[in-house]
Amino acid sequence: MTAAVSAVKAALRNQAIETPSWAYGNSGTRFKVFAQPGVPRTPREKLDDAARVHAHTGVAPSVALHIPWDRVDDYAALARHAEERGLRIGAINANVFQDDEYRLGSVCHPDAAVRRKALDHLLECVDIMDATGSGDLKLWFADGTNYPGQDDVRARQDRLAEALAAVYERLGEGQRMLLEYKLFEPAFYTTDVPDWGTAYAHCLKLGEKAQVVVDTGHHAPGTNIEFIVAVLLREGKLGGFDFNSRFYADDDLMVGAADPFQLFRIMYEVVRGGGHESRTAFMLDQCHNIEPKIPAIIRSVMNVQEATAKALLVDREALSAAQAEGDVLAANAVLMDAYNTDVRPLLAEVREEMGLDPDPIAAYHRSGWAERITEDRKDGRQAGWGA
């Protein structure tokens, strides 16, 4: 094995992809939620399923929570439940979008009492980080307006800045605030954090614990996401990803399903900028509405691994040489050679070296877990959107 291949393998072994608790529960569109058998009923059962994903892939050691969907009485006990299964709690996702009071927004709402309620929730999420050992607070705001003139767009930025500063102050040692942007939805005219520039401006003012999250489904069609990634990494402001695929808007389909070439281009910029060796969080943010959830999450993890492997295989020296010579076609060919490499045998080897089955999905199907949860979780209410 050449030194280059062993370095690629080491990077792949060390990769960590975070799975979202909500992907294990029932989900759907605004038209219908299709319930599936065996879906978890509690946050603990979501962690049990996440442990299966980690057991078969070896690279999914943390789980993101969404509060209040994952509300429990004892968060330290939940973290212990994770630990006993070889997992840890990842990002705490705040939820200031599902209460009636938030009709006109949360931290940007015109009424100070609603803003206070939203801020209290964000601060509670930091308490949960303390209790679970989580290092990341993920903030996404559904705030915005539907009609021109509905509210003062600039005043809303002031309110946002005030809330973010209060939360930032509360962060402890080693804790980060990850600010996520989204072009539109649920607001259709203005969104208060619509793009990476707005998120970046707020994070820059807050300080080094504040970084931007790139949710790959949150851009206009045709947006060059890898450019955003390159710029944010250069500025030390890329906190992490919410990976998923989109065909139209915020589709939340499996990452790498719609456009594996885009995922490769993103991962190449990550590797180029050293993001795979930094604290960049590689999180999934997906919903599996019609496909079985655990195999879909395993597939998603594998898709990220494949894109990463291809990015790591780019011959950077040859690329630099071609770029320096202005050889457009040769430079492009170097990237395409890596993209067109079948990395599945390499990843199978990496898994075998980690003591895993080279085919995680087949191993999951053989494990009997799906049958077991279908049998064990017949009673009670399945977890799903809003619960």
Ligand code: LRH
């Ligand atoms: C918003 C979003 C955000 C939420 C998640 C459920 O569209 O991407 O990350 O927390 O979906």
Ligand code: MN
């Ligand atoms: Mn997201």
Ligand code: MN
């Ligand atoms: Mn989204």
